[in-house]
Amino acid sequence: MPHAMRTEPRQLRIAFGADPLTQISITWQTRQPVKNPVVEYGETPNLGRRAVAERVRYPYETGAIYRALLTDLKPGHRYYYRVGSAEGGFSRAYDFRTPRAGLHDFVFTAFADHGTTRYSVRNTRNVLAHNPTFHFIVGDLSYADGRQEVWDTYLEQLEVLAARIPVMVCFGNHENERIGEQRIGYVAAETRFAMPNRGQYYEFTISNARFVAFNSNERKDEQQYAWLERALQRARADRTIRWLIVFAHHPLYGSTRRRGNNQAMIRRFQPLFDRYRVDLVIHGHDHVYERMYPMRNNTAVVKSGTRYKQGAGVVYVTCGGGGASLYDLMPEPTPWTAKREKTYCYLKVRVPAQGALRVEAYRIDNSLIEAFEIE
Numbered sequence: 272m273p274h275a276m277r278t279e280p281r282q283l284r285i286a287f288g289a290d291p292l293t294q295i296s297i298t299w300q301t302r303q304p305v306k307n308p309v310v311e312y313g314e315t316p317n318l319g320r321r322a323v324a325e326r327v328r329y330p331y332e333t334g335a336i337y338r339a340l341l342t343d344l345k346p347g348h349r350y351y352y353r354v355g356s357a358e359g360g361f362s363r364a365y366d367f368r369t370p371r372a373g374l375h376d377f378v379f380t381a382f383a384d385h386g387t388t389r390y391s392v393r394n395t396r397n398v399l400a401h402n403p404t405f406h407f408i409v410g411d412l413s414y415a416d417g418r419q420e421v422w423d424t425y426l427e428q429l430e431v432l433a434a435r436i437p438v439m440v441c442f443g444n445h446e447n448e449r450i451g452e453q454r455i456g457y458v459a460a461e462t463r464f465a466m467p468n469r470g471q472y473y474e475f476t477i478s479n480a481r482f483v484a485f486n487s488n489e490r491k492d493e494q495q496y497a498w499l500e501r502a503l504q505r506a507r508a509d510r511t512i513r514w515l516i517v518f519a520h521h522p523l524y525g526s527t528r529r530r531g532n533n534q535a536m537i538r539r540f541q542p543l544f545d546r547y548r549v550d551l552v553i554h555g556h557d558h559v560y561e562r563m564y565p566m567r568n569n570t571a572v573v574k575s576g577t578r579y580k581q582g583a584g585v586v587y588v589t590c591g592g593g594g595a596s597l598y599d600l601m602p603e604p605t606p607w608t609a610k611r612e613k614t615y616c617y618l619k620v621r622v623p624a625q626g627a628l629r630v631e632a633y634r635i636d637n638s639l640i641e642a643f644e645i646e
């Protein structure tokens with residue numbers, strides 16, 4: 272294999288840094304280590320600025336992973352960049368846009384249970400076409416399940432989106448990996464994605480929306496639980512925050528065959544989501560689309576319509592049709608199910624500066640499953 276191939280930057284991906292408006296991390300991988308890896312970036316295609324990258328490692332890595340954090344960006348600006356090294360060669364050029372500062376309308380997209388099928392590939396392109404401010408993958412990302420080269424396939428497939436749009440993730444059961452008899456835990460996902468707090472639990476804010484993500488595999492973790500409660504409390508005490516949106520892999524409610532409602536998740540998290548009047552909770556794990564009417568005390572507060580009053584109840588959406596596979600539904604939905612369909616899917620959410628939050632759920636052919644609003 273020629274030298275250039277072994278040092279070619281691949282699997283480019285960007286994510287929000289601690290401040291999403293001014294910080295973007297850029298991660299990539301080469302087969303062989305290179306000297307002096309950098310990100311060249313700037314406000315024009317001429318680039319002109321440079322950030323030194325650091326190698327990040329984990330024991331089962333399949334190449335050399337590099338990461339740079341750009342910390343001096345302006346909100347609401349377009350940036351151009353490429354990654355690589357003088358000796359090893361550079362990637363093609365990409366561009367991204369930082370979120371605007373202050374109160375404004377924006378769109379984000381989400382799905383879960385992504386995988387590496389042709390549906391996964393198509394769904395990645397679907398969300399890119401909406402040009403969201405960010406995309407969120409709600410756990411069960413690559414389905415590597417210990418086979419570390421599957422992460423490479425997955426991240427190469429994700430580049431078309433993740434090199435241009437910040438991709439944020441939380442972890443599902445498939446991120447908790449084992450190699451043979453050995454449990455390696457979340458180390459691959461933690462290293463390959465540059466999330467706050469290694470992707471376990473974290474929050475970020477854009478405009479008037481607070482996003483809170485946690486690891487629902489670790490639902491018994493008291494530290495995470497205490498953090499989650501404080502995060503929800505803080506969001507509700509903050510007058511600049513109108514919308515409170517939670518990402519967690521495992522759904523509380525659902526009518527997927529052999530699964531149904533998850534009593535352990537309900538017992539643990541329903542009181543918290545109710546108490547802090549979370550507006551929207553986005554899940555995966557069940558490989559279908561299923562959405563509940565606004566819920567309070569484990570029952571629906573309304574059972575019709577697609578326009579709901581903010582604060583009346585928590586709306587739970589499962590969008591587990593990211594591409595990995597599909598599950599069968601039980602013959603009967605839950606008493607609170609507003610819409611369900613065994614289909615590949617993605618969500619497009621419009622967060623308004625004023626007025627109603629709008630959620631649109633699409634099939635993989637971009638036809639609409641449903642839309643609903645919270646006002």
Ligand SMILES: [Fe+2]
Nearest residue numbers: 411443444556
């Ligand atoms: Fe899962």
